Amino acid sequence: MINLYNKLFLQKHLFNDDSKIKKAIEVNRFANPKIDIDKEVFNIISATEVLKLLDVGCGNGDLLIRFRKEFGFIGELHGIDLSEGILNAAINENKKSKLGIAFRVDDAQTLDYPDDSFDAIVSKNVLYYVPDIQKAVDECHRCLKDGGLFISIIYSKNNQPKLVKLREEVARKLGSKEVLNPQDRLSAETFNKYLENFSKVEARNMQNEIRIGFPKPYIEYFDCMRPHFDPIPNDEQWDQVLNSVKHIIEREIVQKGNFTDKNAFTIFIAKK
Ligand SMILES: C[S@@+](CC[C@H](N)C(=O)[O-])C[C@H]1O[C@@H](n2cnc3c(N)ncnc32)[C@H](O)[C@@H]1O
Numbered sequence: 001m002i003n004l005y006n007k008l009f010l011q012k013h014l015f016n017d018d019s020k021i022k023k024a025i026e027v028n029r030f031a032n033p034k035i036d037i038d039k040e041v042f043n044i045i046s047a048t049e050v051l052k053l054l055d056v057g058c059g060n061g062d063l064l065i066r067f068r069k070e071f072g073f074i075g076e077l078h079g080i081d082l083s084e085g086i087l088n089a090a091i092n093e094n095k096k097s098k099l100g101i102a103f104r105v106d107d108a109q110t111l112d113y114p115d116d117s118f119d120a121i122v123s124k125n126v127l128y129y130v131p132d133i134q135k136a137v138d139e140c141h142r143c144l145k146d147g148g149l150f151i152s153i154i155y156s157k158n159n160q161p162k163l164v165k166l167r168e169e170v171a172r173k174l175g176s177k178e179v180l181n182p183q184d185r186l187s188a189e190t191f192n193k194y195l196e197n198f199s200k201v202e203a204r205n206m207q208n209e210i211r212i213g214f215p216k217p218y219i220e221y222f223d224c225m226r227p228h229f230d231p232i233p234n235d236e237q238w239d240q241v242l243n244s245v246k247h248i249i250e251r252e253i254v255q256k257g258n259f260t261d262k263n264a265f266t267i268f269i270a271k272k
Contacts, residue, residue, distance in 0.1 A: 005131055005185070007107075011083045013227035014129070014180075018060035018089040020224035025062070027221040031208045031263055038063045040204075041122055041151055042071045044269055048149065050119040051075040056108045056140060057082070057126030061090025061101065068099045078118075080106035108136035116145045124153040127191075128182035137194045144272040150198065156205070156264035157187040163261055166222070166248065170241050171229055180228040188266035198270035205266050211258045215249040218259060 014020075041063065045053065055064050058079030067073040077100070081087050084105050094101045106112050108123070108130050121140045130136045140150045164181055171179035188203070195201050212218050222245050226238055233241060252259045 005129055007082065007131075009227075010129060011085065013232065015059070015081075015083040016085040018086050021059045021062070021086070023221050023224045027210060027212075027217050028263075030212045030217060031210050033208055035206055035208055035263075037124060037153055037267070038066050039071070040206075040267060041124075041153075042067060042073070044151060044267075045120050045149065048119070050149075052118050053077055053120045053122065054113070054118045054143065055079040056111070056121060056123040056136070057129075058090065058103070059086050061087070061093065061103060063122065063124060064101050064103075065090065065093055065097075065099060068101060069097065075119075077101040078113075079103045080108070080111070082107055109139060110135075111139040111143050113143045115142050117143045118148060119145055120149045120151060122151045125155070125182075127152065127154065127194075128186045133186055134194055138197065141197050141272055146272055148272045150195075150268075150270040150272070152191070152268045152270075154186065154188045154191045154266055154268060155183045156266060157183050157189050158262065159183055159187075159264045160210075160261045162259075163222075166245060167225065167228065170245070173244075174229055174233055174237060174241070176229045176231070178230045180225075180230075188264075188268075191266070191268060195268065195270045198272055200271040202269040203266050204269070205264075207262065207264045210261045210263060212249075212260075213253060213258050215246050215253065215259070218249050219246050 052075055058064060058081050061079050064077045064079045067077060079090060079101060087103055087105065090103050094103060109132050121144055127133050127136060144150060167179050219242055223242060226233060249259045
């Protein structure tokens with residue numbers, strides 16, 4: 001495994017601030033039909049008594065902030081992430097709006113919480129980047145109370161096939177040693193084997209389509225992927241990459257009216 005999944009690389013390049021997550025969320029505004037994953041998670045936990053919830057790899061804290069501000073969740077909320085930079089936006093918003101959410105830097109593989117701490121633990125699009133996936137899942141299991149829920153959102157191996165192809169083409173042109181494709185390491189199709197310690201597992205498959213009529217949001221989204229290539233492209237190379245991606249998107253928009261790509265992921269609900 002090369003440095004694309006290395007802790008320092010994640011902190012310094014891949015998830016050094018919250019801008020990349022924002023762009024990814026923005027591109028999802030063009031998804032059809034709209035799927036609000038945070039709301040889906042909220043509905044799942046609302047069906048049981050959840051007083052204390054942890055978001056593992058919470059990124060910019062969006063899910064927890066929405067839980068408090070939009071969905072009116074009044075229980076205890078905790079969020080951890082490996083990357084201090086990405087937590088800044090969450091910590092600032094938490095302070096400004098007095099949300100009472102406990103954010104801290106921590107590693108999913110060695111959670112700094114006692115056994116049986118939480119009624120529910122969420123992990124949205126995180127585990128692909130964790131070196132020891134089983135260890136992280138086992139830590140979530142340990143920190144859950146009996147009957148608690150581990151809710152994880154995992155891409156299908158068929159998620160965003162055009163993006164995967166684009167990245168592979170770019171990597172070939174750049175002569176990259178490797179390009180990051182998260183679902184190559186872990187996908188909805190392979191996730192069940194990590195959940196064997198749970199008493200019951202439900203998998204909800206979700207699918208929609210990104211449909212974009214002008215290139216800008218997609219180019220901004222692709223722009224976040226510069227550290228996905230090893231070695232990281234220099235400024236000149238990256239300008240050329242973005243230009244060629246723009247042409248590909250524009251061509252499809254001219255030919256078909258839209259650029260489309262398929263989102264496919266699964267919400268796993270595992271009960272301790
Ligand atoms: C794709 S982002 C998803 C963030 C957030 N869950 C969301 O859906 O917006 C992946 C997050 O996982 C975090 N991460 C990666 N490895 C981690 C680890 N070992 N422990 C905790 N967080 C980790 C990254 O820093 C990043 O914020």
